[in-house]
Amino acid sequence: MTIRTALQEATTALERAGVENAAANAEWLMADVIGCSRPALPLHWAKPLELAQIQRWQSLLTGRTNRIPLQNILGTAQCCGLEFEVNRSVLVPRPETELLAEAAWAVAAVKESAVVLDVGTGSGCLAVAVAVHAKETIVHALDVSPAALNMARANAERHGVADRITFHEGDALRALPSVGLFDVIVSNPPYIPSLEIESLQVEVRDHDPRLALDGGADGLDFYRSLARHGLSRLQPDGRLLLEVGDGQAGAVVELITAQGGRVLEVLPDLNNIERIVVASADNS
Ligand code: GLN
Numbered sequence: 331m332t333i334r335t336a337l338q339e340a341t342t343a344l345e346r347a348g349v350e351n352a353a354a355n356a357e358w359l360m361a362d363v364i365g366c367s368r369p370a371l372p373l374h375w376a377k378p379l380e381l382a383q384i385q386r387w388q389s390l391l392t393g394r395t396n397r398i399p400l401q402n403i404l405g406t407a408q409c410c411g412l413e414f415e416v417n418r419s420v421l422v423p424r425p426e427t428e429l430l431a432e433a434a435w436a437v438a439a440v441k442e443s444a445v446v447l448d449v450g451t452g453s454g455c456l457a458v459a460v461a462v463h464a465k466e467t468i469v470h471a472l473d474v475s476p477a478a479l480n481m482a483r484a485n486a487e488r489h490g491v492a493d494r495i496t497f498h499e500g501d502a503l504r505a506l507p508s509v510g511l512f513d514v515i516v517s518n519p520p521y522i523p524s525l526e527i528e529s530l531q532v533e534v535r536d537h538d539p540r541l542a543l544d545g546g547a548d549g550l551d552f553y554r555s556l557a558r559h560g561l562s563r564l565q566p567d568g569r570l571l572l573e574v575g576d577g578q579a580g581a582v583v584e585l586i587t588a589q590g591g592r593v594l595e596v597l598p599d600l601n602n603i604e605r606i607v608v609a610s611a612d613n614s
Pocket residue numbers: 421424518519520521522534542543544
């Protein structure tokens with residue numbers, strides 16, 4: 331079987347299994363099996379797969395037709411131009427979160443030695459991307475899951491920023507780390523209303539950790555808590571930057587305003603959905 335035929339068959343199988351972007355998924359898996367980049371695949375189309383490659387290919391493909399996310403099969407995800415290790419203990423980074431990371435490092439980079447807190451760090455993608463792009467920042471990263479913190483630590487080491495990130499184990503709904511005031515608090519908290527989790531895409535519902543998805547009955551539990559406990563932990567010119575779910579921006583703006591915060595901007599994502607809420611504690 332040539333690589334081209336294997337790709338064609340796999341695309342059909344993935345489409346039948348309900349996988350979105352079936353052809354692209356087949357290509358990512360094949361690129362991993364034969365050890366080349368995805369754009370280089372056409373150079374290999376006419377070649378046959380070797381026996382060991384066929385076995386690996388079939389095993390990866392079975393995983394994907396069973397709707398295991400591509401990133402969990404490969405063990406890595408791309409975010410902000412960096413490769414992150416991921417596993418079942420952490421939310422796979424999404425493209426929207428890159429916008430949040432960029433907004434956070436843009437604020438941090440213009441301050442001298444900004445202190446940043448990432449609430450619910452998961453894979454560490456936000457904490458690490460901010461530390462990499464704003465070179466003098468000191469980052470604190472909080473997560474309730476020890477397994478997620480291990481992954482985040484590994485990612486901080488992988489990108490050479492472990493010496494600037496302190497990891498804290500704790501529940502964001504109870505307390506934020508008591509290490510003074512922050513220049514930036516950034517968070518992509520769990521925001522799916524509990525009862526909506528069952529209707530999510532299989533990849534998300536069955537493979538992302540519930541802890542990283544479930545935002546309580548209306549999905550807003552973490553925003554309530556961050557408005558109540560986060561605004562008071564900001565420096566006078568500090569910023570709270572939050573990713574929000576589709577349709578949640580208005581409610582999050584209200585929660586922040588009700589706690590005396592001031593919303594400065596609501597930024598759209600690439601699909602023009604209001605996605606990032608930027609606030610300060612100053613309501614003057
Ligand atoms: N963005 C994720 C999704 O919609 C949800 C992650 C979250 O709750 N922060 O699949």
